[in-house]
Amino acid sequence: MVPKCALLFWENRLETFKIKYAKMERFGEHYLQFDVPHGLHLEMVERDEGEQNTWKFSGITSDVAIRGFAELSLFLLSHSKQ
Numbered sequence: 001m002v003p004k005c006a007l008l009f010w011e012n013r014l015e016t017f018k019i020k021y022a023k024m025e026r027f028g029e030h031y032l033q034f035d036v037p038h039g040l041h042l043e044m045v046e047r048d049e050g051e052q053n054t055w056k057f058s059g060i061t062s063d064v065a066i067r068g069f070a071e072l073s074l075f076l077l078s079h080s081k082q
Contacts, residue, residue: 004046006064007032013060045070 002010007023007030014021014034021034024043032044050067 001045001047001050001067001070002064003052003067004048007044007046009064010044 010032011021011023014032019034019036021032024031024033030046033041034044035041044066047067047070049070052062053065053067054062055065056062
């Protein structure tokens with residue numbers, strides 16, 4: 001979850017690191033969907049929630065920094081009974 005109006009920053013950052021992404025809208029909220037090199041499918045959503053992150057790192061300032069997790073879904077491709 002990132003602050004409102006921060007997705008443009010994150011689009012540019014994903015492009016800088018050559019990570020493909022898709023812009024989405026769901027239930028009136030704006031998202032970026034992307035896959036990280038480790039194979040995880042992630043979505044970054046704009047919301048004015050959570051506490052402001054005061055850390056500064058590698059060009060990421062507090063006005064665009066990730067504020068937390070909005071929700072989490074896990075999918076299991078296979079399982080075994082023990």
